[in-house]
Amino acid sequence: MIRRRWLKQQALAWARRRQGVDVNPLTLHRRRIYILPTRHGVLFAFSLLAMLLASLNYNNNLGLLFTFVLAGVGITALFQCQHNLAGLVVHVSPAAATFAGLDLLYPVVLQHPQRACTAIDGGNVPVTVHAGQYETTHITQKAIHRGRQRMARFSLSTTFPLGLFRAWVWIEVDVATLVWPQPATAAVTANSTGSNGATTGSNQRGDDDFAGLRRWQYGDSIRHVDWHALARNQGLMTKQFTSTAAPPQHFNLDTLRELPLELALSRLTRSILDADARACHYGLTIKGETLGPASGPVHRDRCLTALALHKP
């Protein structure tokens, strides 16, 4: 096991030395395509050997010729398999930010200026690139830690013409994606300890003090629309609540100093997500910087990014 891993690392290092750093977009040059027989290829070779022996045994020249033609086909298949990948232009884009522990999907655009490339594996589905057209596939990689994660090496491979050989490339481009901390489980919320002079969240659920209706304005949350009014043909009206509906929540990392850093960040993430789900205002103080009370997806992303990139 260890041997194997070590071997793999050595191979990677050798490949990296040999190929250099990859640019983006990357054209697959013949020199970087590796090719080996597949299991089917080995079986094919053994079958050819058996056929050769049988033909020699019966001294049958046509059988020999047949075997040799098949051997020739095998050799040509080697070249065609490599040729299937050669010249492919690969462009990797950063993936959308996601939480640690989930999958990152990197969109990869493949195209070939002159001909078609068939059955390219490596992405989530095998892809066929037609001549002069683009095809997009996604490379799935696991988001491991929070922070900026560089895209790990991935491979594109094909066994196309006969399935006897597998030609592959290793691609390592300098594409990084933001990974947010993994949110803690919902049971533990930051609200219990993280509110700064705010009432606990039990107010927010269940009974809101209804304070009246006003006309709906652009930007009002759709959750606060009074649907009964609409049903009575009174138009779109927004429900308004008293100010016991929470003052803006404020989260501070310093309050969670006794917890391990990652756990604290996880809990803050969960709090932010919950607050965002309830569409109420919230703010975040981290390392002296305050992201003011606001709501909406942009604010949420900024808070999460700050959490992700936090260095103690």
Added chain:
Amino acid sequence: MLIPAMPHTRPWAVVLISALVLWRVAHHRFNMPLPGRALRIALTLAAVGALWFSYGTLFGVVAGSALLIVMAGLKLIESRSQRDYFLLLIITLFIGLADFLYAPSALLAVYMLPALWLTLTAVVIVNDALQRISSRRAARISAILMLPALPIAVVLFFVFPRVHVPVWHLGGGTVATTGISDFMAPGSISQLAQSNRIAFRVHFNDPAVAATNRRRYWRGPVLHHFAYGTWRRGDTHHQSERTTLHGSPVSYTVTIQPTNHNWLYALDTPVHWPDKAMLSTDGTLYVKKPIRQRRRYNVVSYPQARSGLDLSYRSRERDLQLPADGNQQARGLAQHWHHKFATPGAIVKQALALFADGDFYYTLTPPVIKNNRNSIDTFLFKTQRGFCEHYASAFVFLMRAAGIPSRVVTGYAGGKRNPIDGNWTVRESRAHAWAEVWIAHRGWVRVDPTAAIPADHIDANAVTTAGSGARSPSHSWFNRWDDVWIATSTFWHRWVMAYGPTLQKSVFSRFGIDYGNWLSVATTMLAAIVAILVGLGTMQLLGWRSRITNNDPAARHYARFCRKLARLGIRRRPGEGPLDFSTRAQHACPNNAHVIDTITQHYIALRYTQSAPPDGLKQLAQSVSRLRIRGIPKTPVKK
């Protein structure tokens, strides 16, 4: 690939296979469900049991190929994943090989090429995981796969070392008995006279000999024993008889068709013959095993040699044998000659004169002679119509009755020269029977009684054996085609079917490679393979590129124009429009500015506007073709 195997598979297997194939097709077209696991297992067991029952064994070429075929059918209805299809491919390839092992022939080889192409196309389609690839494209890809494979196969075929591998015969096929047999009765040779099949072909090593048009007698089995109108070989005994060589030798190679007999045909008095053969007392070459495959063998003969100079007592008695009674008239005539003439030569001449001057006719359809006891008498004195076997039979009878040892020799006479490769073709229609008489101090002398018959007594339908084999002029094109076919077939047989260690040795020595040293052979093979791979690699480097086929002819011509310019360094940038490119090109080579401008205008008019002149396309094509760039200023070399 299954189809060539069909003729020699048992009918129930054929039916089963067809049913399974149809099931699979129905599954594709009509979504009929494939059989479940239990049914498949039951089918498999039943099929194997039936195979065992029919063939008695599961090994050997015939039974084995039947097994493979059944397995293929069962696999077909079970295949779902790529691995299954791959196994199906392997089985199919083995079936193909079994076809070749069973009945190798040029026709099969020619058929196999498209069959292999089709199989590979199917594999290519399966290998596109989404299976959306078009059949045409898959067919093109598999053609690209096969084309370089053929020269590789040819090189490997010639270079791969052949050794005499011990043959494990796991059951062979059967070959029908053809040609002349080792007994002769009235009608046995005339029935071959209509057959156009080739008996054997001859290649004379000396072209001068090959060109002379003498009537050649190819010796087959010699018949000694006469009883009830039929001649047979009789007892064989091995006592060598003295032979003296005269004249010049003739060296030749015979390619004989499978006959299921164990004699070889050769010109008279073979002196050197293949190792596996032996010369019998009566001058015929025999081999141990019947000939079941086409074979080649070399012989050196001395046509003017004299054999049998010391005739042993046993041989003499054997060749004077006559049945106890019957044919009294013939015996009487022979006795009369015996008393009348002094020398055996005179008796022979007298007998030939009888045929020449009497009312004898040579025909393929003589009246049937019913009485076996007096068949000679009936022929000589009543019907007087017969084919070569009648004449030979009667002649030898007369000679024996006159006290001259004589025997019937069967074989072939004549042949036709193939102008294309100079080889001689002898067909079954040339089967012939003649006689040999023993004369003191001269040994065995050939006498062909049919040669004595005057030409106008020869029936039209019997011309081929009686005459010297003149070509019928009315079918000249047919003859020509026939000759071409025979020449090709001989070449094919020599260089493909019969390519073996000896021939390989000679080929290697011509290239200066020592065959015995296996190291050098291995090196040669490796060198050949490496050369091929290098060749393929170079082909790749130089660009196995296929340009995007553009359906618009104007765009194609414009692409040609751009390529011509690109060759001289003026490359069109990606996304650069035709006008911009034209400006740049005119700037780069002002001498041809006018032509470039014309071409661009034509192209734009054709491609982007509706108002192109009707022959604009032709004009565009012509101007592009005629474009010759001269006087390109050299681009300054960047340091």
